[in-house]
Each structure stands twice: as C-alpha cells, then as structure tokens.
Amino acid sequence: MTAPGSDDDSTPRDASSEPTAMPWLVEPLRRALVTQRAHALLIHGPGNVGQFELALALAKGWLCEQADLPLGERPCGRCPSCRLHAARSHPDLLVLVPEALRESLGWEQGGESDEGEGSRKKPSKEIRVEAVRAAIAFATTTSARGRGKFVVVHPAERMNDVAANAFLKTLEEPAGDARFLLCSAAPDDLLPTIRSRCQQVALAIPPHAAAEAWLVQLGVAEPAVLLAAAGGQPQEAAARAASGLDAAAWLALPRRVAQGDASALQGWPLPLAVEALQKVCHDALCLACGGAPRYFPRDRLAQDASLAALLRWSRELARVAVEAEHPWAVDLAIESLVEQGREALKTPRSQHREARGLSLNSRR
Numbered sequence: 001m002t003a004p005g006s007d008d009d010s011t012p013r014d015a016s017s018e019p020t021a022m023p024w025l026v027e028p029l030r031r032a033l034v035t036q037r038a039h040a041l042l043i044h045g046p047g048n049v050g051q052f053e054l055a056l057a058l059a060k061g062w063l064c065e066q067a068d069l070p071l072g073e074r075p076c077g078r079c080p081s082c083r084l085h086a087a088r089s090h091p092d093l094l095v096l097v098p099e100a101l102r103e104s105l106g107w108e109q110g111g112e113s114d115e116g117e118g119s120r121k122k123p124s125k126e127i128r129v130e131a132v133r134a135a136i137a138f139a140t141t142t143s144a145r146g147r148g149k150f151v152v153v154h155p156a157e158r159m160n161d162v163a164a165n166a167f168l169k170t171l172e173e174p175a176g177d178a179r180f181l182l183c184s185a186a187p188d189d190l191l192p193t194i195r196s197r198c199q200q201v202a203l204a205i206p207p208h209a210a211a212e213a214w215l216v217q218l219g220v221a222e223p224a225v226l227l228a229a230a231g232g233q234p235q236e237a238a239a240r241a242a243s244g245l246d247a248a249a250w251l252a253l254p255r256r257v258a259q260g261d262a263s264a265l266q267g268w269p270l271p272l273a274v275e276a277l278q279k280v281c282h283d284a285l286c287l288a289c290g291g292a293p294r295y296f297p298r299d300r301l302a303q304d305a306s307l308a309a310l311l312r313w314s315r316e317l318a319r320v321a322v323e324a325e326h327p328w329a330v331d332l333a334i335e336s337l338v339e340q341g342r343e344a345l346k347t348p349r350s351q352h353r354e355a356r357g358l359s360l361n362s363r364r
C-alpha cells in the first residue's frame, strides 16, 4: 500500500459519513456487505458511477473489526482496521490500478505499483502482468489481521492480455482466502472467462437529484449542466469541473462549432476535445432523427442539420477517437474536426452538399 496522502486523518470517518461520499452507493454497499460471499466480484456500471469507491468501501467493511456492529452497517470508520484503510496502509488490502491513474488519484508511488523498478517513462495506462503476479503473491499469504485479504482491481479492463490471463488462473484455482473486487465501466472488454467467474454487482447511473446534490457539495457550479455534459456520470462531471470546464462554455460549444470556432476547444487534450465534439454530433443527430438530445439543451443545438453530413462527421470523429492518444498536431486536428462540424451543422437538409472531406492524415 502507499503511504498516506492528504487524508492522513487522525479521525477517519465511515465512508458513508464523508462529506464527499456518494449517497447512491449507500444501499449497494449495505446489500453487498450482507449478501456477497463470492471470492471474486465484478462491480460494473455505465462509465464511472462509483465502482472503485464501492469496491474500496466493501473491502473496508469486510475488514472492519467492530464486531458489535451488524455487517450491513460497517465500516465503522473508527476501529484500527478502518484507520489503516483510511491511511491507505492496510496490510490486507492491495489496490491494483494503472500507474497513470495512480498519479491522477494523487497517490504516491508505492508497494502495489504496477510498474517494474526503474521504469520512469510515461505512466502506463495498463495494468501489467508484473503487478498481477505481485497481487497473486499477496493473495496467497496469510491475512495479517485475520479478516481475509482483499485485492481491488480498477479498472479491470485495463489488464493487458498477459495480465488478464495470469489473473484468470488465480480465479480458476484460488489459493488462500483472498477476495478479488474487480471494477469496470466496460465489462464486455474483459475476458469472458474472467466475467463468468465473478459474481456481478451492477451499478446504474445515479438519480439526477442525488448526483446534483453531491456535485453541489463539491462546490460545482451549475451542476445540472455539467451532469448532462457528462452523460449523467457525476464523477465525470466533477472531473470536468475540476479541469476548468464551466457551464457557460459547455452550453456555447454547439454554436461555436457551428461557426467553425475551434478556439472553443483550445488547450483541450485531443481525446477530450473529440469526445466533446462527439457529444455535439450525437445530439445534433438525435434532433435530426426526431429524438431528444442528451448532453445539451435542445435550444443550444442546430435544429436542421443534414443527417448525411452529420453521419460523415460522426464517422470521422470515431476514427480520430480511436487514435486520439497518438501524437497528433492537436490544434490542427481539432481545427479540422471543428471545420467538419461547421459543415455538418450548417448544412440544411434541403440543400445537402458534399462536405469537403478534410483529411486529418494530410495535416499531421
């Protein structure tokens, strides 16, 4: 486990009493604590809706040493085990996350690193086989505090092929009394053999009111707009707010794209810019087909864009999205995609004309 970070709190609290706790996890946590007995759980849901937080809270609850508290009311937040968990130094919990995610969580590089010694290249976005092997070794040793051992894997679909196969062997032939908690927003990307060996805990997009209340607690202004921008995923909305996206800028995006104003996305990492344009395109397509938009209010969108031009833009956005991690000339790529968006959003259905088909390939 890593050393304690900013939450080196001498009075750790129950996860459900944290000011930033996610209220929609309270009932799934209680239910899972009481009913789940499997040695491997797959906690999945659409996007990030608290899979990781639920897995950590479950491990905390099962490790909690407050024996006079019913299981469904744990973790207590006060016992020695809960304090160790809060300090991220519990000897019976191992959290396996890609190095890149560890950095974004603000966790120090520590014992459960998924990187080999001396690899200080770009942080990996994968969970590698060395990390899985270390987790398997951890799982086979005796529990230090006598309440079993827990391995949280997040996001489980980030295990590369070799890592996933090594992990599968452990699920097939469990050694010791360790329990595995896999978190995923894309369970279909897991090996079917891993999926089938896990009990599944499904989380849904939380109710808007609960999500908005949580965002308000975090100090997010205009939470309804950012929540819609994030497709209802509150953690995504919070992350966007933290990275500087404000509601007015989001609401203005479709209009600015329709005007060919690429400066609306200036400074955005390409994957996020492409995703934002995909949302503009998605909603314009919904309107063009008579459906309801999802990410923007209806009155912010082009009302009569050409379906064919939107579909062409959509295909190009999907193509770039696949390669968005590549070292593009980001500004040029965004300009090109916005220009195609301008064409698509401005093309009246009645006078459809061929989009100019700007090629990103020629602009790298």
Ligand SMILES: [Zn+2]
Pocket: 063, 064, 065, 066, 075, 076, 077, 078, 079, 080, 081, 082
């Ligand atoms: Zn406790």
